[in-house]
Amino acid sequence: DSGVTQTPKHLITATGQRVTLRCSPRSGDLSVYWYQQSLDQGLQFLIQYYNGEERAKGNILERFSAQQFPDLHSELNLSSLELGDSALYFCASSVVSGHEQYFGPGTRLTVT
């Protein structure tokens, strides 16, 4: 158990819909990262927040957005969902930005 929690574990929704994925980092970790794992792309970095502020951005679609709240939990919002958005979405956290990241169990999103 990494100490990072993610909800929900599974999510099935239709194209065009909007969903919110939630992540709680390990106690004391200020950085939260979001990654997407799809079959053909492997694990891809989406976005990082550090103590409430956006710190780094990867290949995140404009339909996707994220935020980190004062209690340090983070939410990833995915809108206008397409079939290709079906993937595993992982959240990770770290104490010092740029070093070891600890991953949650992931949310499996299926868009039908």
Next chain:
Amino acid sequence: DQQVKQNSPSLSVQEGRISILNCDYTNSMFDYFLWYKKYPAEGPTFLISISSIKDKNEDGRFTVFLNKSAKHLSLHIVPSQPGDSAVYFCAAIGEEGAQKLVFGQGTRLTINP
């Protein structure tokens, strides 16, 4: 553009022997490297890391070697155990100051009894 490459999709090793997983990278700006282990339906689990100023780091049965001139790193597991069967990902940090992990495609390790 695959900046971190794991060229072996799979590896099969006898229990008790050494497992060697390899990883190559192309970006010389990377300055920190990590290995993660992943079981199905779980998130990646951090195993071991190495800074670019070192060439070896050891933690129990796991040793990571870094050859900067060849842009190559490897993970050695000795002795291999059945519980080591999983997908192993190599990852790198440090491109242009970003904190994102850049992952390889993974190697599926199977330990045979």
